[in-house]
Amino acid sequence: MNLNTVLKTDEIGIFALGGLGEVGKNTYVFEINNKIFIIDAGIMFPDHYLLGIDYVIPNYQYLIENESRIVGLFITHGHEDHIGGIPYLLKQAKIPKIYASGIAVDLIEHKLMEHKGLQAPRIIEYKAHHKFRFDEVEVSFVRLNHSIPDMFGIVIKTPHGNIFHTGDFKIDYTPVGPHAELDKLAKIRAKGGVLCLLSDSTNALIPGSTPSEKAIGESIDEIFQNIKGRIIIATFASNIYRMQQIVRASYLNGRKVAVVGRSMEKAMEIGIETGYIRAPKNVIIPSEEIEHYEPHQITILSTGSQGEPMAALSRIASGVHRQIKAQPNDTVIFSSSPIPGNQEGINRIIDLLYRKNVEVIINGPVADTHTSGHGAQNDLMLMLAITKPKFFIPMHGEHRMLKEHRELAISMGMKPENVLIMDNGDVAAVTSDKIKLIGKVPAGDVYIDGLGIGSTGSKLIRERKVLSEDGLLSVILSIENGELKRIPTVVSRGFIYMKSSETFINEIQEFTQSSYNTNKIKGFSEEKLKNLVETELQDYIYEATQRKPMIIASFITI
Ligand SMILES: [Zn+2]
Incomplete structure (x- = not known):
């Protein structure tokens, strides 16, 4: 072309x-x-x-x-x-x-x-x-x-x-x-x-019209003036201007700023390097030093404004963050708006924060924290x-x-x-x-x-979807001279719990055995036989459970 x-x-x-x-x-x-x-x-x-x-x-x-x-x-x-x-x-x-x-x-x-x-x-x-x-x-x-x-x-x-x-x-x-x-x-x-x-x-x-960044800066300033405890504020790590406004509101209100979350730390580094983030000396502190200050002297600038489960804010809210745990009298500010699809994750975090009696401020009619x-x-x-x-x-x-x-x-x-x-x-x-x-x-x-460009296609995604929804069932058949030598081994991941499903597993074993034996007589190739066992087992399991796990039949020749 x-x-x-x-x-x-x-x-x-x-x-x-x-x-x-x-x-x-x-x-x-x-x-x-x-x-x-x-x-x-x-x-x-x-x-x-x-x-x-x-x-x-x-x-x-x-x-x-x-x-x-x-x-x-x-x-x-x-x-x-x-x-x-x-x-x-x-x-x-x-x-x-x-x-x-x-x-x-x-x-x-x-x-x-x-x-x-x-x-x-x-x-x-x-x-x-x-x-x-x-x-x-x-x-x-x-x-x-x-x-x-x-x-x-x-x-x-x-x-x-x-x-x-x-x-x-x-x-x-x-x-x-x-x-x-x-x-x-x-x-x-x-x-x-x-x-x-x-x-x-x-x-x-x-x-x-979209509101000006400056209006948000003034609003953040005002919000900061009225908070007595620790401030934990989450925004997009790419919004360097917002980060600067948060840093500024912090030092104007006698607060130090600790940055948590890898992308936010990187953004802060680049922001300072390029001169877009400016602060008097010693305003930005390592997160290990938070404990050296009173709550009203601390702002924690965090990732996770979209409710991402692995980001710092989520970990702070659920109490698994290494250094920072949400506590009563903290105020968490979302200086962001939810990207469609992320609202649920954000709500989950807000709920966790409410459980810990943390004050939560989001962008909306009450407070302008984002534009x-x-x-x-x-x-x-x-x-x-x-x-x-x-x-x-x-x-x-x-x-x-x-x-x-x-x-x-x-x-x-x-x-x-x-x-x-x-x-x-x-x-x-x-x-x-x-x-x-x-x-x-x-x-x-x-x-x-990972490192692959385009190696994961839509077929693989479909397989992952099946695995994530109905799990995997594998049957292993040991064959000697075309004859089944043992009762097939059944392995399940994410489909049935093996220990409590003994009867069903026995049924699967029996069905697999008879499926193999009836199809083998017809003289099919091994590949074809495998496919037949898989499809018949699929139908059988769907009939019994209304579920469609991924089914893999493996033949081991003795
Ligand atoms: Zn852009």
């Missing part, structure tokens, strides 16, 4: 290998005059039904087959759903250069160090004012606001017009860090305009109004979010035929006067399980 043969010379090819119809594994590809520009290489965290899968990455087949035409990988910001796929992409395709900015560079470097032996290309650190030329194409950057520092939208200037990829953004008039360069966007609009906009759709279903990094409808409409694109591709969102974003654009006067809703793999061809779908490239989910 090579789009080069499909695209006409004046056509720009635009497609995503991840990020359309989902929130995660953002990977966008732009093909301009035979050159391939990639924006972001993210991972997605697996759903609960993907048992044992660590991450999901896109199918990189197209990039592997066309690697000689790849110019570079441009990173908008350092979130996992934008950089997490980099090591796996590098293992499969040659990427000449990675362009990233600020804290994203540190996060990528840390990530690459975890993958030993990886041949990584040079990371070029871009600044807001930098421009990179690739013959007739020029790439430049527009600083926007998000929930991590150094988030840049990317402008690709082509002979046919400007493409603007927003990355993740919200409109924040009082950001914690530098202001967004909305003026730059206005300038692009004035000079040639925006031919095609790709814009973040994550919060397209949410009316109004999203993604723009709500007003923010998205402002982006559309400033850039006034000729063509528009809503990106970064599930299908209904993309559709709602499209409606917003149409309500502002965009022609419906100029807005394209796409799925991963759909290829759009864009010229100065047309946008249309022209075909598909391979795109799909690839599972990362």
